[in-house]
Amino acid sequence: MRTLLLIPLLLASLSVSAADSFLEKVKESVSGITPVDATEWYKKGDTNFAEYEGDYRGFKQTIKVAVKTGEIHIKSEVAENDLVKDMDVFMRDTTQRCHLVLRDVILPAEKLEAVADWDNDKSDGFEFMDAKTVSEVARNEAIHGTPNKNIYGWDISIRRESGKTSCSAIKG
Secondary structure (H helix, E strand, O other), X not given: OHHHHHHHHHXXXXXXXXXXXXXXXXXXXXXXXXXXXXXHEEEEOOEEEEEEEEEEOOEEEEEEEEEEOOEEEEEEEEOHHHOOOOHHHHHHHHHHHHHHHHHHHHOOHXXXXXXXOOOOOOOOOHHHHOOOOHHHXXXXXXXXXXXXXXXXXXEEEEEEEOXXXXXXXXXX
16 A cells, blocks of 8 residues: 555656756756856746846847746847847857757757767758848748747747747647
């Protein structure tokens, strides 16, 4: 009887452990690619948040990350008074940010290792996000809609406009 009572407790602790592991993986990737470090995270309800506001890579910008079990959301926005700068550069930089964070978290370790190898030209599947100019993105989204793809059971999407990039990955 005692064993039967321990099984639900064990299962609950495993799911909490998996959620913590997922969050740590996101934190590690975000801190490696953005100025947001692990100490800047806070929790509200069932969602963990991190925010940064300041100069980064030549733009005064706001970076916001929200994570809960099975979901990652990243939003980067340039400050209103900084809109005169090259928005194509900002879009490519923030698209790359989404690409790398989501790739690091979603791909299984062996696939991530294979695509990170310089001697290997395997695709990581996230190329659907790539674009060179804001006008190219606007044209493609007008024709095809918001870029999205399912990778390893995650529904991934990215939205871009001048001065703003947001991406999401939701476990399906």
